[in-house]
Amino acid sequence: MNSELIVFLVLSLVAVAAALGMVFSRNAVYSALFLVLNFITVAVFYLLLGAPFIAMSQITVYAGAIMVLFLFVIMLLGAESLAPTASLPWQKPMAFTLAAILVVESLYLLISRAKPDVVVTAPDIAVNSMDNLREMAMTMFNQFLLPFEVTSILLLVAMVGAIVLTNREKAGRK
């Protein structure tokens, strides 16, 4: 029992609670906020795991950009609580069952193959975030240059797509 473990356990509880809260919340804004909490928790986990760059990019991109976008759209569409409809009545119990089974299965698999003596050690290089960043950059721009460029094209496509998708009315009026 050391401090890392305690921190981990507490934070994991928070993460799981936030996730559950997101799923079961009736209010969409509450769900979004729960998700933000979850993201931040996971960012801390990244820090614990010695990936400060990823942690920061998680917070900025995920929690900062994506969730904000989500909140925009939620506000735009109105977070209406939907009337419970009777379609697919068997869906909910089935989903719960399956999720439970999945949890059980995955836990069983993971625990049976567990290697408890492999512990997380944050390497020295992680303490110095600049080193981490430099090393990551070196790897990315040498080995993973092509995926990097492709990803940038992907982002461009996404941008264009989003604009095109929402632009139809204006084009029609012309």
Add this chain to the structure above:
Amino acid sequence: MVPVDYYIILSAILFTIGALGVLIRRNPLIIFMSIELMLNAGNLAFVAFSNMHKSFNGQIFVFFVIAVAAAEVAVGLALIVEIFKTKKNINIDEMNSLKG
């Protein structure tokens, strides 16, 4: 001293919760957010493994996943907005015209 497996277990639990959310909720925005949760759980696993193998490959992959997730959210939300304009509500059960 946290064993790596704990992180993996956590990742699995988060993933299942995300899957549950996809299955249960009827609001497509919530479903989207559950998908993000699942992606996030996967990222966590990646980073944990990257730590275990003392390699940066996992983290770089997470970097790309985040970028892709962002792009996907942008396009997906645009789509949802468009659908709302047509259907005036965003109950996912209402969008069932592709049936046989």
Add this chain to the structure above:
Amino acid sequence: MHLSETTSSGFFFLAPWLVFAPLTGLLINVIFSKWFKFSEKMVGTVASLASGAAFVVSVLLAYSVSINHGEMMRWRLAEWIHVGTLNLDWTFRMDSLSTTMMLVVSGVGTLIHIYAIGYMHEDVRFKKEEGRFTRFFIFLNLFIAAMMILVSGDSYMMLFVGWEGVGLCSFLLIGFWYEMDTLARPSWANSNAAKKAFITNRVGDFGFLIAGFLMFWYLGSFQFDAVFEAAPEIAHSQPWVIVAITLFMLVGVAGKSAQIPLYIWLPDAMAGPTPVSALIHAATMVTAGVYLVTRSAEIYTLVPQAQYIVAMVGAGTALFAATIAVGQYDIKKVLAYSTISQLGFMVAAVGMGAYVAGMFHLITHAFFKALLFLSAGSVILGMERGHHHLAHAHAHHDEKPKGKKSKKEDHGHDSHEDEHGEVFDPGDMRNMGGLRKTMPVTFWLYMIGTLALAGIFPFAGFWSKDEILLDASLHFKSVYGQLTLAAFMTAFYMGRQVWMVFFGKPRHDAAAHAQESPKVMTVPLMVLAVLSVVGGALNLPFEGFHNLGHWLGYTLAEVEALPLDLKVAGISTVLALSAIFISWLIYGRNPLKAGQIDPLKKPLGFLFTGMENKWFVDEGYFALIINPFKKLSAFLADVIDWRFWHDFVHDTVILGTYNWLSEVALTQYADQKGIDRFANWLGESTQSISVTMRKVQNGFVRSYALSVMLGVVLILGYLIFK
């Protein structure tokens, strides 16, 4: 090509040329006559030379046999059939009997070939078919070749090959003018006559074959010597076998040599050109039966009962045919029935065991009968020439100023119709008369032939007939009686014929204008006439002069050489002379006038009607055998084959069943109810499954996601439990 074991001198190696010389002549005419455009003379010369070559070979072979003291020689030409225990070869047998036959056939045959050059030259012109000249000589040569095979064969099967071959040639030559009848009108008559000859011969051949089968089965071989060796033992143990063999051979003889009951083809065979009648139906082919019995002497002597039957058949035929000859009006028909009667004499002779007498009569008969037939041909052509002379004279006389010939004259040119529109028959004796003035050479030749046939001393017929009568009087009294009566009638009808044809006044204009025949025809006749006169010298019944008997004795074991019996000879001479006198009384003293009916008709009444109509034998055969047979075959063809088998079994049963199968059974039950149902079930079940399965795609994304989740869970479960 082997000689037999004993070395001998002679010309035996020439034996195959007996057959191949005529065949060569045949082939030259077949292949080259059109190519090199042979003239008629050329064709006839080639054929006659071929036949003459066969004669020369026969002479040489006879000479060779004689210098070997009559010893029999064999010459094997080729292997034929060697199957199991059957060994047949094409072997030539040269002994005194076969060389005698060879000489007769080729000698008389060559003379007839030469005669035929002249005869056919005119005949094809009278019938307006010049192109057919060559074919006649091809067939004639073929006949000589086949007859040579017959007489030179060393086994019954080789004999049979020649037997069949001459039967074929007889058919071809009788039906030479196949599209007309004897008066050159378009008709089936000639081809029917040829068919009749062939079919009747076939019945005889059937008997011959049965005899052959019995021979092979019980005696083990066809070869003459082997049969003669094995026969006595079988005659002891199973005599019925030899009796059966001999009697079946008699059936064959009756067919080929025109005995009762199969003689009916020979009178009809007169439809063929006269040289054919002379060669085949007088001198050579019809004697094949006599030769067969003579050759089989060793078998016949084992079974006296069969011999008796042969003799009775011969005697009965002799008498029966002679009666018919009395009532005939056609010059060739008289001679035809005369031939049948004389063949009866020969068959009776060999039946009695008098083989030498039979062969002697065969030879002399060949001479004078050929002479008679060829002279009759000369007479017929003379009548034709006279008729055409008339038609020409009329045409020239009645020519219209414009130069057109009227229809009547055209008729006179083209057919045998004279100016009265009736058909002219050049062979009808009632149209003839007084021909001795217009055709003197033919007249004298005919007289010689008649005297020889009637058996007047010293012509050849006297000696040979007398020998037969002598033998009959000693051993078979009833045969003697029949033959004597037949001899009487022979002289009578020949006298009748001579008076009717050559004496008196011509009863028809054609006879008045008849012309003599050219030398190419009369010279061979003169040769035959000489032979008819001196032929008796072959076997005079005086000690030391039994030349033929001595000669044939080399082959035939026991030959009885009888001296002259003045009683028998005297009786036969008296009867013959009195018959001629009676015929003169009836026909010669008051010659017949045109259109007058036969003077014998009233006194003999129904007898003469029977004689005229050949005792209605043909009609009897038609009624008893042929018409029922036709009815039977019509029944079989129509009812059984066509209506039952074809209509019922094929159409109704088989076709109906098939149609039922295909239309009803297979279509409805198998196809529609069975296969269609299955195929439809497949389609329908696929549809119903798809209708059910379609519901999976309900459009709800959540359910799709659920199924994905389910899949993940299942895979993980599988991985766990692996």
